Amino acid sequence: MTTLQDCRALDAQDPLRELRQLFALPEGVIYLDGNSLGVLPRATPQRVAEVVQREWGEGLIRSWNTAGWFELPQRVGDKIAGLIGARPGEVVATDSTSVNLFKVLSAAILIAREDHPARTCVLSERSNFPTDLYIAQALCRQHGLTLRLVEPEEIAGALTPEVAVLMLTHVNYRTGAMHDMAAVTAAAHAAGVLTVWDLAHSAGAVPVDLHGADADFSVGCGYKYLNGGPGAPAFVWVHPRHADRFWQPLAGWWGHAAPFEFTPDYRPAPGIARYLCGTQPIMSLAALDCGLDTLLAAAPLGGMAALRSKSLALADLFIRLVEERCAGHGLGLATPRDPARRGSQACLTREPGAGVDGAGSGAYAIVQTLIARGVIGDFRAGDGGRHKDILRFGFTPLYIGFEDMWHAVEHLRQVLETGEWRQPEFNQQQAVT
Amino acid sequence: MTTLQDCRALDAQDPLRELRQLFALPEGVIYLDGNSLGVLPRATPQRVAEVVQREWGEGLIRSWNTAGWFELPQRVGDKIAGLIGARPGEVVATDSTSVNLFKVLSAAILIAREDHPARTCVLSERSNFPTDLYIAQALCRQHGLTLRLVEPEEIAGALTPEVAVLMLTHVNYRTGAMHDMAAVTAAAHAAGVLTVWDLAHSAGAVPVDLHGADADFSVGCGYKYLNGGPGAPAFVWVHPRHADRFWQPLAGWWGHAAPFEFTPDYRPAPGIARYLCGTQPIMSLAALDCGLDTLLAAAPLGGMAALRSKSLALADLFIRLVEERCAGHGLGLATPRDPARRGSQACLTREPGAGVDGAGSGAYAIVQTLIARGVIGDFRAGDGGRHKDILRFGFTPLYIGFEDMWHAVEHLRQVLETGEWRQPEFNQQQAVT
Structure with a gap:
């Protein structure tokens, strides 16, 4: 049996x-x-205050030039590029x-239409x-x-001659299952299909190599593993072979191409800059910049490879502790055990009918009870079919440690063994994000 | 001749x-x-710091519920609605x-296509x-x-049977000329044409009555007269008769309609909420909320009518002072003198060839020289034809006073009389926003 001391020893060895x-x-x-929402970096409040006050x-309007506001989407984008296997100048935030x-799905459809006019289908995953x-x-x-929706294991077989574009999220938000981006992209290309990858649960969480995978288009989120703050700007990458082919x-x-010439005719900038549109929220971009600096701080310590290694170790420990200490409470595991097939989260399931008076699974109430105890994960509802209700726990190795796994699971054990989650206050389901 | 004392007397009487x-x-x-970019409200830094730190x-992810993040686009939108003649619940930021x-032009085109399938043209103004x-x-x-582009005086005659949508900016960004929204909308409707109004230079600057004008669609900007900060979120309004007709x-x-049910099928929310799309930058929305509070603070003092009255008085004084004190320097006026036909700015022109060594008009260098002296307006380049180079000055009655007009024009007089603007450092034109 794993002990608290074991967990502390892992922290002591954690580079x-x-x-x-x-x-x-x-x-x-x-x-x-x-x-879902990354933690506030210590540097962010001062940086945001500087943007607001100074x-x-x-600076007022002068700051467009003097504070570099105009270059911010590219400057932040370059930091993201380094995390996802893109080159400098290929990403904008x-x-x-x-x-x-x-934007990218529009472009992908336009390109596919020109190259393969008979293709009439966008393929994606039902979940x-x-x-x-x-x-x-x-x-x-x-x-x-x-729009054709299939289960993950059906994707390869669904790459039929009607398919124009395959649009996938690299790491599934519900289960944490991760696609093999290189293999799926290669299969898509062999079938003449363009790929659009959503990196919302990948960027900053797992090593991503867009060029290595020969991906076509990609987008991702700034407020999850990139720690950019609530509603932080997102990002977009387009392979250079496609970037100049169409207006988005x-x-x-x-x-x-010349935004300050104020000419009446649109002339798209070359490269990824044409994927910019209107004026961007500068405070939020600056906060995202600070969030990215926390990931860059990991570079001298091994970068994404080291983060990935710790993230897998955290999840493995969490799963082991749950299995050792919470057995007999109807919990299952929705996340694949194979490290090559999962992102940076562990999702536990509960059987339908295991809730209070047999209503629901109780997963919602268990998550609420944990939150009341200070262990913040989240709940994702099942669909009554293939997907059960989920207790979702994300592991961000930048700020989560091995001892945290012990205490989180200990809280879970207590919540389950005491039946505390059965109290009415934890069972009043309301909107959650 | 107007004196500095006269200006101070106007300030003393200013409610x-x-x-x-x-x-x-x-x-x-x-x-x-x-x-171009409104001034920082004193309340904003603390509010933004509260969003960031607290x-x-x-709060972390819990703040989606506890801090009301999810309702923010509507809550801020309701404050904007009161400034533009919309009803609560009709605007989102x-x-x-x-x-x-x-979004709105897409919806307008889809509606026009259904109601008038033979119409094939979007009409707008060349400038x-x-x-x-x-x-x-x-x-x-x-x-x-x-896309058919005409001059402002040609709009009425251009509302031919091919026109599906008329898209106009209410107050022209270059000249400050303002359309009669009610009259133009009535003419458009009489011709079976839908109207889209951009209120970028109107909201918070001039009284706007979207319902009174029976407008169809509208958008506007959060970082100009609404003082929301650089790149603040914008806003969108759709007349309730159109809001539910189409997906944008x-x-x-x-x-x-049920964003937290995570169902795979899109079902648009009723009303303006369907004009929301992805997750919004919460810090920037909170700052916009503070900016709007500065306009709401004018409500007990007469609201938009009082702001408009002062804005016109400021511009009249500015124009009078320029004409009295800067005569003989080749300045003209691009903004209409008729108060019913102008927004909240005054735009001065310079003749082509009046620049150093006959190159350009010198307008860019004059603006740069004024900025170096602390008088911040901006330059807008001419088109070599109908539109001359412009020195643009915006008047925001919330924070600009009558004595400011005196000093601004006195700086302009000195810059022109000394020829200070001819110095090379002010003539190195670069990108400006």
């Missing part, structure tokens, strides 16, 4: 341990939801993930993140295409 | 004078560029002006703000429509 000091972790909280307050997905499916639905309506439809001033 | 204290105006600056840092224009024209170009390409194409999770 990334010092990075935790870069974050303002609240007292009494074990935060296992960095996959750059905006004193801008808009939301949904809006960026609209892809809903907003990705919504954007795809809207674009399919617009272009008269079909959100043809705003910031993506113009 | 809005006290509102200036709500802003952190830098020392030694006369800021006549609030039409809501994000301590979100995304950029360009992205919001894409509309470029990003508006870029978005319209992209959508016209997509829908196989034509940026169909993201935040516009879903």
Whole structure:
């Protein structure tokens, strides 16, 4: 049986341990939801205050030039590029993930239409993140295409001659299952299909190599593992072979080849800059910049490879502790055990009917009880079919340690053994993000 | 001749004078560029710090519920609604002006297509703000429509049976000329044409009555007269008769009827909420909220009517002082003198060839020289034809006073009479926003 001392020993050997000091972790909280909203870096409040008071307050409009606001989407984008196997100048931080997905999926559809006019289908995964499916639905309506949704194991067989674009989220938000980006992309390309990868749960969480995988388009999120703060701008990458082929439809001033010439005709900038549209929230971009610096701080300690190694070790420890200490409470594991097939989270399932009076699984109430105890994970509802209710725990090796795993599971054990989660206050389900 | 004492007397009688204290105006600056980026409200730094440190840092993911992040686009939108003649619940603050224009122009085109399938043209003004024209170009390409650009005086005659949508900016960014929204909308409707109004230079600057004018769609900017900070989220309004008719194409999770159900099928929320798309930058939304509070502070002092009255008086004084004190230096006036036909700015022209060694008009160098002296306006280049180079000065009655007009014009007089602007350092034209 694993002991608290074992966990402490792992922390003592952890070369990334010092990075935790870069974050303002609240007292009494074990935060296992960095996959939903990353923790505040200690450097961020001062940087944001500087943007507000000095750059905006004193510099006013002059700061567009003097404070480098205009270059910020590219400067931040270059930091992201280094985390996802893109090259400098290929990524911009801008808009939301949904809006960026609209841009790249539009471009992918236009390119596919030109290269393979008979292809009429966008392929994705049924349990892809809903907003990705919504954007795809809207674009399919617009272009008269079909959106075909399959289970992950059916993707290879679904790459039929009708498919124009394969749109996937690299790490599944519900289960933490991870696609083999290189293999899936190669299979797609062999079938003449373009790939769009959403890195929302990958960037900053697992090593990503877009060029190595020969991916076509990618987007991702700034407020999860990149620690950019609530609603931080997202990012977008397009392989250089595609970047200049089409206008993306959100043809705003910031993506113009000469944005300050104020010419009436749109002329898209070369490269990724044409994926910019309107004016960006500078404070939020600056906060994202600080978030990225916390990941860059890991570079001399081994970078993404070291973070990945710790993240897998954290999850392995968490799963082992749950299995050792919480057995007999109807918990299962939705996340693949194979390290090559999972992201940076562990998702526990509960059987339907295991809730209070047989209503639901009780997973929602268990998560609420843990949150009341300061162990913050989140709940994702099942679909009544293939997908059970999930207790989701994300592991961010920048600021989570091995002892945290012990205490989180100890809380879970107590919640389950005492039946504390059965109290009515934890069972009033409401909107959660 | 107007004197400095006259200006001071106007300040002494100004009922809005006290509102200036709500802003952190830098020392030694006369800021006549609030039409480009509004001044920092004194309340904003603390509010942003609270969002960063308490809501994000301590509340973390819980703040989506406990800090009301999810309702922020509507809550801020309701404050904007009161400034533009919209009703509570009809406006959301979100995304950029360009992205919001894409949404409403898409919806307008879809509606026009259904109601008047033979109409094939979007009509706008040649000197509309470029990003508006870029978005319209992209959508016209997509829908196989034509973008027809005319001069302002040609609009009425251009409302021919081919026109589906009339897209205008209410107050022209270059000249400050303002359309009669009610009259133009009535003419458009009489011709079976839908209207899209960009309020970038109107919201918070002039009284706007969208319902009174029976407008169809509208967007506007958060960082100009609404004082929301650099790149603040923009806003969008849709007349309730249109709101539920179509999906707007940026169909993201935040516009879903049940965003937390995570269902794979998009089902748009009723009303304006469907014009939301992805996750919004919360810090920047909170700062916009503070900016709007500065406008709401004017409500007990007469609200938009009082602000408008002072804004016109400021501009009249500025123009009079320029004509009295800067005569003989080749300055003209691009802004209409008729108060009903102008926004909250005054734009001075210089003749082509009046620059150093006959190169250009010298307008750029004059603006740079004024900025070096702490009088911040901006330069907008001419087009070599109808539009001359412009020195643009915006008047924000919340924080600008009548004595400021005296000093601004006195600096301009000195710059012109000494020829200081001819120095090489002021003539090195570079990108300006």
